[in-house]
Ligand SMILES: [Fe+2]
């Protein structure tokens with residue numbers, strides 16, 4: 001799924017990779033490489049894993065792609081919770097397929113991050129120890145079946161808005177992964193919208209109320225998925241210069257609001273924002289103030305489900321240890337057999 005401006009860092013700045021200090025000799029030796037890199041970025045070319053890149057660019061990408069991968073994997077939890085309670089076989093099959101897609105996105109993204117020289121074990125250790133971030137949207141609870149529809153419509157919808165520009169990210173392995181991910185995200189958004197439309201068109205008054213309640217709870221956290229306002233997002237400028245980020249947090253948020261207001265009208269739901277209205281002069285929607293205190297609280301680990309989500313991931317990792325051990329023992333045995341056969345031949 002999901003970036004919440006994947007360059008979001010803790011407010012204390014702990015997770016921010018610093019540009020490493022270089023000696024004068026290093027800088028001299030790297031000057032032509034740096035020039036070639038800058039020229040490629042300026043020309044809009046892609047950077048491949050084997051190409052030289054500045055350490056700060058590499059670290060920024062590792063942080064962003066690993067945060068993104070963690071978000072896909074943690075993002076399976078709030079929806080996985082509803083697979084056994086889906087109302088029909090059709091809805092169950094769709095939800096199961098969607099949650100499996102998210103697992104695939106996570107694995108693709110871990111693989112993309114590994115091309116930058118960071119191991120999967122290192123990334124998972126950072127997640128499990130609480131050092132790495134993932135999208136805060138998954139720290140909210142899923143209280144009703146309508147939440148499944150609203151997550152598809154709004155959360156996957158916001159993810160698409162964030163991720164389509166990443167298909168043109170300057171780092172080619174990330175851009176390639178995003179092309180495939182975005183195709184699947186479209187299905188996620190549509191299935192959510194369709195589930196809501198069914199309830200709003202053919203549902204009982206109680207079901208319609210359930211949809212409106214889910215919209216009320218998810219609207220503001222969805223807007224927070226685009227990350228802090230541009231003025232409070234100091235990393236964005238560097239990321240945009242490097243072509244990692246193509247549009248600013250606020251620009252993406254505005255595009256999302258403008259697109260979803262129309263869709264809400266079709267559904268017959270209301271956004272929980274009395275200030276939301278069309279601005280004829282700017283040709284876009286004005287909307288109310290986002291509660292940034294809540295955003296930073298959730299990013300800082302104090303959201304409604306932060307502990308539950310991380311606890312579930314750590315438990316799954318610990319309980320899967322025997323599978324990883326068995327797979328490693330099997331591959332060692334295979335390798336030993338091949339070596340013995342080669343000696344015998
Ligand atoms: Fe995804």
Ligand SMILES: [Fe+2]
Nearest residue numbers: 001156185188
């Ligand atoms: Fe998704």
